[in-house]
Amino acid sequence: MEVFKTQHESLVKTKDLKHLKIVNQPIDDSVFLSLPHTNNKEVDSLINKLFTDFKTSKTSGSNSYGISYNKQHKGFEIKTKIGATQKELKKERDTIIQVKEKIILKSKDVIKHRIPFKFWLFWLLSIIVIYKLTRLNII
Helix, strand or coil, rough: CEEEEEEEEEEEEEEEEEEEEECCCCCCEEEECCCCCCCCCCHHHHHHHCCCCCEEEECCCCEEEEEEEECCCCCCEEEEECCCCEEEEEEEEEEEEEEEEEEEECCCCCCCCCCCCHHHHHHHHHHHHHHHHHHHHCC
């Protein structure tokens, strides 16, 4: 009887890295804030005179805004620009897999020798013939 044993153990470590990038496009916006009409030429003229030179703007990187007075339309024009934004998400995950494998194979070798039926039949007939011949005194 023979016995075969195989044992196998392995440890597999994998890293999963998920990378997500979100990009938002820049925003350009414009707003007009009109001043009320007073229907009084002196007051309207005074307002135009006060705000004619009003203008301001700021810039930081790709972000900016600007405010200016529009004399024709009698109001403030506000322009903004918000630069593109980008957000990155990274998720890393380690996976450890332990595999244990055990294979046991038992094999029993039994050797059987069979004598064919024809041989037994021939043997039996031969003995009968020899017996008969000896009884008849031929042999």
